[in-house]
Amino acid sequence: MKHTAYDLIVVGTGFASTFFLYQYLAKRPATEKILVLERGYPVPWAERVKEKRGEQTAYTGQNPDWRSTFVNKQPRKDWMFTVGFGGSSHCWYACTPRFLPNDFRMKTLYGVGNDWPVHYEELDPYYEQVEDIMAVSGPADTPFPRKKAYAQPPHLFTEVDKRLHQKYGNLYINQPTARARVATNGRNPCCASGVCSVCPVNAKFTIDNSNMGVYEDPRVELLTGAQVYGLELVQDRVRKVSFRRDNRDYHVAGEVVALGANALFNANILLNSGDTNAFTGQGLGEQLGLQAHVYLDNLENVGGSTWVNANGYMLYDGDHRREAAACLIESSNAPFFRPESGKWRQMASFRMVFEDLPTPANYVTTSDDVLQPAVFFGGPSDYALRGIERMKQQLPEILSCLPVEKIIYNDPYATEAHILGTARMGTSTQDSVVDKHLRHHQYRNLFVLGASSFTTYTPANPTLTLSALSLLAADQSFPSSHSAT
Amino acid sequence: MFRRKFLKIAGLGAAAAVVLPSLGAYAVSLNEATAGIILHQFHFLDLDRKGVEQFVLDYYQQEGSSRSAFAHVKMRGYYMLNINSDQSQLVRTITTLYLLSTDFFQNRMDERKIVRYQGIYDPYKTPCANPFSALYYPPAPAA
Ligand SMILES: Cc1cc2nc3c(=O)[nH]c(=O)nc-3n(C[C@H](O)[C@H](O)[C@H](O)COP(=O)(O)OP(=O)(O)OC[C@H]3O[C@@H](n4cnc5c(N)ncnc54)[C@H](O)[C@@H]3O)c2cc1C
Numbered sequence A: 001m002k003h004t005a006y007d008l009i010v011v012g013t014g015f016a017s018t019f020f021l022y023q024y025l026a027k028r029p030a031t032e033k034i035l036v037l038e039r040g041y042p043v044p045w046a047e048r049v050k051e052k053r054g055e056q057t058a059y060t061g062q063n064p065d066w067r068s069t070f071v072n073k074q075p076r077k078d079w080m081f082t083v084g085f086g087g088s089s090h091c092w093y094a095c096t097p098r099f100l101p102n103d104f105r106m107k108t109l110y111g112v113g114n115d116w117p118v119h120y121e122e123l124d125p126y127y128e129q130v131e132d133i134m135a136v137s138g139p140a141d142t143p144f145p146r147k148k149a150y151a152q153p154p155h156l157f158t159e160v161d162k163r164l165h166q167k168y169g170n171l172y173i174n175q176p177t178a179r180a181r182v183a184t185n186g187r188n189p190c191c192a193s194g195v196c197s198v199c200p201v202n203a204k205f206t207i208d209n210s211n212m213g214v215y216e217d218p219r220v221e222l223l224t225g226a227q228v229y230g231l232e233l234v235q236d237r238v239r240k241v242s243f244r245r246d247n248r249d250y251h252v253a254g255e256v257v258a259l260g261a262n263a264l265f266n267a268n269i270l271l272n273s274g275d276t277n278a279f280t281g282q283g284l285g286e287q288l289g290l291q292a293h294v295y296l297d298n299l300e301n302v303g304g305s306t307w308v309n310a311n312g313y314m315l316y317d318g319d320h321r322r323e324a325a326a327c328l329i330e331s332s333n334a335p336f337f338r339p340e341s342g343k344w345r346q347m348a349s350f351r352m353v354f355e356d357l358p359t360p361a362n363y364v365t366t367s368d369d370v371l372q373p374a375v376f377f378g379g380p381s382d383y384a385l386r387g388i389e390r391m392k393q394q395l396p397e398i399l400s401c402l403p404v405e406k407i408i409y410n411d412p413y414a415t416e417a418h419i420l421g422t423a424r425m426g427t428s429t430q431d432s433v434v435d436k437h438l439r440h441h442q443y444r445n446l447f448v449l450g451a452s453s454f455t456t457y458t459p460a461n462p463t464l465t466l467s468a469l470s471l472l473a474a475d476q477s478f479p480s481s482h483s484a485t
Numbered sequence B: 001m002f003r004r005k006f007l008k009i010a011g012l013g014a015a016a017a018v019v020l021p022s023l024g025a026y027a028v029s030l031n032e033a034t035a036g037i038i039l040h041q042f043h044f045l046d047l048d049r050k051g052v053e054q055f056v057l058d059y060y061q062q063e064g065s066s067r068s069a070f071a072h073v074k075m076r077g078y079y080m081l082n083i084n085s086d087q088s089q090l091v092r093t094i095t096t097l098y099l100l101s102t103d104f105f106q107n108r109m110d111e112r113k114i115v116r117y118q119g120i121y122d123p124y125k126t127p128c129a130n131p132f133s134a135l136y137y138p139p140a141p142a143a
């Protein structure tokens, strides 16, 4: 470390931290001292592809497998992520729909969960900024209001998508995605390989290929191999951040601290530090998803240009959300087929993704090892399960514009690969841990970034929104400096 | 939720455990059962049998020894009970991977040709090979 004290200390280098830093750097002076503590190490994209091909590389084993990083008290439930520089941008699939305006007002509109303290309209310019940075591909007409066109043209529909779009208009759209439609910024066009966790052609947005310039900025000092486990909390302020590196403990002072370590580790760090907010660690959650295979009579489902071609909103918003979860439909374009003579692609496959709400059975606590959170998961709520039942009742009618022969439902997946809640956002300590700027209600120089702040768990993928929230937090919390670089 | 799901799966496994001995399933190896499932699923195609066996060897080598004893029993049970991919996601996954690993899609799904195994389908060795994508079915030029 170059200094003993910093203006800002950021934990993690995933989306939440990087977008926060990006906005912060745009506002702060050239004299600023910023320390970034990242527990893992960088692994370049080409080396990740080599690993996937089964080749040994100098990087193999540098970053721990996610399974070894926490104590999973419900092994039948997965929580997936990537540890290391760039975080889970290295394994995400880059689906980037926005939330709907009503997602932020669940309590007022439907009497469930709670309202978010931030509204869609306020988030809109930050959504736009993230979409531009990620060069998101998407259609002109969407079920959520947008003021300008997406940076990239939409991906191509399959034949099935075309028919559904014809019937449902902007409730069935080309998926907004950070899998490139056309070459951009060193990224190649997506070609529907369908293994996006490590894209073989470097088509999806990652922190490494983002060109955001954050970690090259001379004000930023990046320390890798530094695992944060606690904060020194004195008189309602964070004074120091404690971390372990090469088996040694360090304590470094920061004026402002931002945690971007994901919802499991953010909670662990807060709880290790003695945060007594009643909601810290509580309400861990995510969406629930299952696959519906649809066999079609004499309709070939070909021609899509990416992995998830389309999103359907026909089962998403409405008064039913008082009783049963919203469902977002993803039209898959993986190389699936129907094993019947002459009917190979007379089939569609939809991932049905259901929202959920925070429940007391799902939570994070500390364990005997300060570095490892213990993760408890009792299961999805009845609200989510009722969403599945409702979907099964309504899907045949919804797909009636297609020549459906039969629908086969799989069991729910063990994960949707999203980790939400544990430091939820609200108006006071009575209902939450952080405010709409992701600042801790009690420790006002502490930001808790990322999807740990989500108040409810809409079915839309979380990363676009959590990145926009990071921009909003940094933009509205710090004054602009004239000497900013 | 977990309990219910577990009971459902355990129910199938338990059924398999009861019926398997009477069906002589324990005389069938995991590899034979897996190959049998593939041959059964694609009974209407002319599969090169040695290729199917090689695929099964490669598949389990890639999967490693992570497959539990329960999974072994399950595969044998599926084989004996003629379970197909409409009934089991595991069968769908394996049979899909098998056919993607052959020359079937290069031959434009010509069901008259012998289907030959070519090595496990691997988008990292051959990216952009999704046989149903816009690369192979480009949009019709605007009129
Ligand atoms: C397979 C997969 C597919 C996904 N697909 C999508 C998708 O299509 N769309 C979507 O919206 N979302 C998707 N997600 C979810 C998405 O990846 C996450 O929402 C997103 O990465 C969260 O960003 P984050 O910055 O909060 O956390 P992360 O990206 O997980 O970053 C956390 C960072 O903190 C570091 N860190 C952790 N603990 C510590 C510590 N104690 N000290 C120091 N550093 C630490 C980590 O190394 C990492 O750099 C997917 C996830 C997975 C696993």
Ligand code: SF4
Pocket (backbone or CB within 6 Å): A179, A180, A189, A190, A191, A192, A193, A194, A195, A196, A197, A198, A199, A200, A201, A202, A203, A204, A306, A307
């Ligand atoms: S679908 Fe294929 S090409 Fe597109 S981002 Fe995913 S892996 Fe890359």
